Amino acid sequence: MKRFSRILFYLRDRKSSIVLYFFCNLSSILFSLVSLAMLAPFLQLLFGTEKLPEKAPEFSFTAASLLEQIKFFLATIIKEQGAVVALALICGIILTAIFLKNLFAYLALRVMSPLRNHVMTKLRADLYHKILDLPIGYFTEQRKGDIISRMSNDANEVEWSVLSTLEGLINQPLQVLIILIALIFLSPMLSLFLLVLLPLTGFIIGRVSRTLKKQSHESQEAQGVLMSILDETLTGLRVIKAFNAEKLIGGKFFKVNTQLNNIRNKMNFRKDMASPLSEVLGVFVLCCILLFGGQLALEGKAGLDAQGFITYIVFFTQIINPAKSLSTAFYSAQKGSAAIQRIEDVLQVPLTVHNDPGAEPLPGFNDNIEFRNVSFAYGDVTILNNINLKIPKGKTVALVGSSGSGKSTLADLVPRFHDVNSGEVLIDGVNIRKYTLESLRDQISIVTQEAILFNDTVANNISLGKPEATREEIEQAAKAANAYNFISQKENGFDENIGDRGGKLSGGERQRVTIARALLKNPPILILDEATSALDTESERLVQDAINRMMENRTSLVIAHRLSTIRHADEIVVLQKGEIAERGTHEELLTKGGIYKRLVDMQEFK
Numbered sequence: 001m002k003r004f005s006r007i008l009f010y011l012r013d014r015k016s017s018i019v020l021y022f023f024c025n026l027s028s029i030l031f032s033l034v035s036l037a038m039l040a041p042f043l044q045l046l047f048g049t050e051k052l053p054e055k056a057p058e059f060s061f062t063a064a065s066l067l068e069q070i071k072f073f074l075a076t077i078i079k080e081q082g083a084v085v086a087l088a089l090i091c092g093i094i095l096t097a098i099f100l101k102n103l104f105a106y107l108a109l110r111v112m113s114p115l116r117n118h119v120m121t122k123l124r125a126d127l128y129h130k131i132l133d134l135p136i137g138y139f140t141e142q143r144k145g146d147i148i149s150r151m152s153n154d155a156n157e158v159e160w161s162v163l164s165t166l167e168g169l170i171n172q173p174l175q176v177l178i179i180l181i182a183l184i185f186l187s188p189m190l191s192l193f194l195l196v197l198l199p200l201t202g203f204i205i206g207r208v209s210r211t212l213k214k215q216s217h218e219s220q221e222a223q224g225v226l227m228s229i230l231d232e233t234l235t236g237l238r239v240i241k242a243f244n245a246e247k248l249i250g251g252k253f254f255k256v257n258t259q260l261n262n263i264r265n266k267m268n269f270r271k272d273m274a275s276p277l278s279e280v281l282g283v284f285v286l287c288c289i290l291l292f293g294g295q296l297a298l299e300g301k302a303g304l305d306a307q308g309f310i311t312y313i314v315f316f317t318q319i320i321n322p323a324k325s326l327s328t329a330f331y332s333a334q335k336g337s338a339a340i341q342r343i344e345d346v347l348q349v350p351l352t353v354h355n356d357p358g359a360e361p362l363p364g365f366n367d368n369i370e371f372r373n374v375s376f377a378y379g380d381v382t383i384l385n386n387i388n389l390k391i392p393k394g395k396t397v398a399l400v401g402s403s404g405s406g407k408s409t410l411a412d413l414v415p416r417f418h419d420v421n422s423g424e425v426l427i428d429g430v431n432i433r434k435y436t437l438e439s440l441r442d443q444i445s446i447v448t449q450e451a452i453l454f455n456d457t458v459a460n461n462i463s464l465g466k467p468e469a470t471r472e473e474i475e476q477a478a479k480a481a482n483a484y485n486f487i488s489q490k491e492n493g494f495d496e497n498i499g500d501r502g503g504k505l506s507g508g509e510r511q512r513v514t515i516a517r518a519l520l521k522n523p524p525i526l527i528l529d530e531a532t533s534a535l536d537t538e539s540e541r542l543v544q545d546a547i548n549r550m551m552e553n554r555t556s557l558v559i560a561h562r563l564s565t566i567r568h569a570d571e572i573v574v575l576q577k578g579e580i581a582e583r584g585t586h587e588e589l590l591t592k593g594g595i596y597k598r599l600v601d602m603q604e605f606k
Contacts, residue, residue, distance in 0.1 A: 006344065010122045017111050022174070024108035029178045031101035032318070034093075120159050123343065127151055130346055135353040136417045137378065145228025146221075150342050153223050157339035172322040179319050186312045190289065219267060220342050222260040229253045289316060353419050353437070361439035365524040367428045368392045369414060369555065374423035376409060383409045384578045387423070393524070396556040398566035400599065401575035407559045410575070411527050414557065415444050445518035447547070449530035451510035453502030458487050459494040461502070461513055465521035473520060481516035481546040483509070508542060515546045526556040563600055572596065 011018060077086040131147065139147070184191040229252055233240065240249050290313065374387040384406045391397045399407040412418055413425050416437060424431045432440055445465065453461050462477055463469045469477075474494060478484040486509055490496035502510045518526065528547060544565060560566045567586045574582035574589070574596050582594050589596035 006123070006340065006347075007119055010119045011115060014115055014118065017115055021108055021111045021115070024104045024111060025174050026178070028101045028104035028108065029175050031097045031104065033178070033182060033315070034097045116159070120155065123158065124151070124155055126347060127155070127343060130349070133351055133354075134346075134349060135351070135419075136412070137352075138349065140378075143224060143228035145226070145231040146224030147346070148231070149220070149224035149227040150346055153227075154220055154339040154342045157220065157336050158343065160336075175322040176319055179315055179322075182315055183312060186315065190292070190312065219260060219263045220339055222256055222263060225256050226253065226260060229256065286313075286316060289313070353416055355436050356433050359434060359436045362427065362432075362435040362443060365393065365427060365443050365555070369525070369557075370424075370426040370429070371410070371413070372424045372426060374410075374413065374420050374425060376406075376413065376418060376421050382578055387578075387580060389573060389580065389583075391555060391557060392570075393555050394553060395570040396551060396558060396566075396568075398558045398560055398569035398572045399575060400560060400563065400566070400572060400596065401581075405575040406578040407575055408529055411529060411557050411559055414525070414527060415441050415446070443523050444525045444527060445521050445523045446527045446529065447511075447514050447518050451502060451507070451514045453498060453505075453510055453513060455497070455500045457492075457495050457497055458490070458513060461498065462494075462516045462520055464517055469520055474516075477516040477520035478513075480519050480549055481512045482542045483512035483516050483546075486512075512542065512546055515550060519546075519550050524554060526551060526554050528556060528558045528560075530559055530561060563603055574599075 074086060074090070077089060081089075128151065131151075180191070229249070233249060233253070240246060369391040371387045371389040374384060375382070376384040387410060389397070399410060401407055409418065413420060414432075416425075416432060419433070426432065427435070427440075427443075454464075458478075459471065459474050462474050466473075471494070475484060478487055478494075487494055487496070496504075498504045498510075498513075502513065505513065528551075558566055558569060566572060569586070571583060572586060572589055573580055574594075576595060582589055582592065582596055584592070590600065
């Protein structure tokens with residue numbers, strides 16, 4: 001039950017519906033028993049196998065007494081109205097009982113369906129919310145396809161293997177329990193024998209299903225790998241075709257796909273064993289009861305006569321189907337518990353970047369950004385070591401250095417995509433952890449090397465950081481980003497859908513849309529991460545003009561490989577192995593003849 005604690009947590013505010021569900025199921029089971037209890041005594045009296053009782057028996061709360069009361073009621077009807085009328089009456093009672101049984105069964109399903117959908121809605125919402133809250137560093141260590149698999153395949157597995165069987169895990173045990181109570185009431189001695197056999201059959205079923213959870217976990221892991229390969233294939237299809245790597249990449253996919261097929265076959269073989277195994281064991285128990293109980297009944301030791309024993313057997317046969325359904329539901333729950341565990345693994349990841357207690361909104365940016373004795377590491381790998389840097393308001397500071405020197409990581413510390421391991425990042429002399437994440441990021445716009453756009457209209461992509469922006473404001477931002485002309489030439493203008501990841505636009509057009517997005521937000525702090533390095537010369541000029549316009553009167557932290565784009569920066573900081581190796585203006589660093597000079601010479605910069 002512990003593995004289903006989250007499902008129960010989601011149901012905590014649906015107590016009234018759960019009570020109603022139990023009531024409907026209980027009513028359905030009781031009306032089913034009523035229809036069976038009326039049948040055997042009536043047939044014996046109707047067809048003359050037993051003499052009609054002359055006087056009303058004394059009532060006592062025992063099975064024998066209840067059966068005698070039913071016999072007397074039926075005998076009175078037969079004497080006064082005739083056998084045909086009695087037959088019609090009993091048929092009416094049985095029909096009414098069956099109708100009410102199925103009516104309450106339907107009402108139970110009506111109650112359960114919203115509960116099941118409520119749980120899945122909450123589960124998916126919590127998982128997506130967690131994905132939004134997790135720090136960026138988490139996703140560098142995880143396959144994107146595996147995350148998608150947990151959101152889609154694992155969530156579906158929970159719905160079909162757990163929630164769809166939740167009814168069985170509640171209804172069937174309740175049905176078995178009610179029938180067992182009725183059996184104990186009919187014959188305590190015979191039921192004692194039954195209560196010895198049933199746990200034995202349950203133990204056998206449990207042993208067979210033990211490996212299902214492990215196999216299901218392996219299946220979900222393989223499904224995640226498969227989704228990752230598919231994601232990489234779709235993203236890198238051009239490269240795959242260019243290098244004739246279809247067989248290589250396809251081989252990886254087909255290998256995992258075959259592995260997944262083998263695991264699922266084993267799971268299904270074991271799962272499909274549930275129903276026939278439980279039926280065989282149920283009939284085995286029935287035969288034992290027939291042999292043992294029949295002997296007691298013949299000897300008059302079971303507390304039942306022949307008629308009562310037949311009623312006992314009829315009641316017991318009603319256990320076999322719910323027992324079969326229960327074992328199938330149990331197998332499915334074992335299978336789905338692995339999916340729950342994989343979702344829980346994401347939901348329980350600690351949030352390393354979060355609002356500290358007492359965090360307040362950042363009122364604005366007035367003076368400077370400061371890195372004070374900042375160090376940062378991924379696991380055991382040190383990325384930044386003892387960085388001290390101050391960026392005055394309105395100034396431009398450029399970060400240069402070889403790949404892996406820590407430039408992007410240093411810039412990511414300002415919007416708190418990561419938190420420092422030691423030291424502080426301050427705005428206006430206050431540690432940024434004392435401000436809320438939302439208010440901090442409201443002061444910052446980021447333009448990255450890869451233009452990140454969404455499958456939506458041009459207008460909606462530009463207004464991402466300011467959803468309430470008017471069309472006039474969006475157009476002004478596009479003009480400032482040198483994007484207005486190409487947007488207006490589109491068939492639907494600013495309402496044109498740009499496709500998945502902006503695939504309908506060229507590289508330069510995509511980048512200018514991201515700059516328009518940053519301009520519309522109009523923040524005081526800009527972070528530009530290789531914003532022009534992937535563009536051709538003409539696109540670079542258009543984008544660089546837009547960037548220069550955007551940087552006016554703003555505080556900018558610029559990461560650049562093309563050193564020509566940052567020669568006019570107020571300060572250039574050279575990083576090497578996570579430390580500041582040099583700093584100064586373009587001319588000062590050239591005069592020093594150090595690392596920066598060597599980088600400039602390598603680019604033949606004049």
